[in-house]
Amino acid sequence: MANILVVDDELGIRDLLSEILNDEGHSVDLAENATQARIARASSSYDLVLLDIWMPDTDGVTLLKEWASAGQLTMPVIMMSGHATIETAVEATRIGALSFLEKPITMQKLLKAVEQGLSRNAASSSSEAPAAAAEGGAAPAPAASISPQSVEDSLPHSHQGFDLDRPLREARDGFEKAYFEFHLAREGGSMTRVAEKTGLERTHLYRKLRQLGVDLGRNRRG
DSSP states (O other): EEEEEESSHHHHHHHHHHHHHTTOEEEEESSSSHHHHHHHHHOOOSSEEEEOOSSSSSSHHHHHHHHHTOOOSOOOOEEEEOOOOOOHHHHHHTTTTOEESSSSSHHHHHHHHHHHHEEEEEEEHHHHHHHHHHHHTTTOOOOOOOOOHHHHHSOOOOEEEEEEEEEEHHHHHHHHHHHHHHHHTTTTHHHHHHHHHHHHHHHHHHHHHHHOOOOOTTTTTO
């Protein structure tokens, strides 16, 4: 799970990105302008920031410059805009932005960009760790010689009926569908009780079930 800050002046965009990222298991903070983003960045450490370019008080590129000048650009930043020019995107990249997402943002593009950003952050953190150990005089322990094939052969490819050899998102969707179908059957199709059991708001629950292809008429009480 990663800590992610979403900065965008459009409520609909903030809600959409927050919902998608929360579904992916991330912790998400929201800011509707640069002022709120400054406060959030000053009080918290983030693994990734999604930053809108055009905002009413201070634009995203200017805020990016502020963070870079203050030494606060310690996390990957992905810029977002529906009207940015190539020059703006190039400038943001030169300052330190990792990448650029053009609105409207599809879920696939968002998740791919976030994955790349978090991978870059993890790689940067791991490269700093050996250097810190060397400075402290501690040598890293030698890695054990393990055959990748032997590791793969030792891993189960299924667990309780779930195919673990599938891509993560497909495997997760399969589990979630079975999870919700189980609770629907146990609660006799009562959406109110299922929402209480699973901790989801009813509107979000309906949307989630439709997304997973769960038959809402099955086991429903009259």
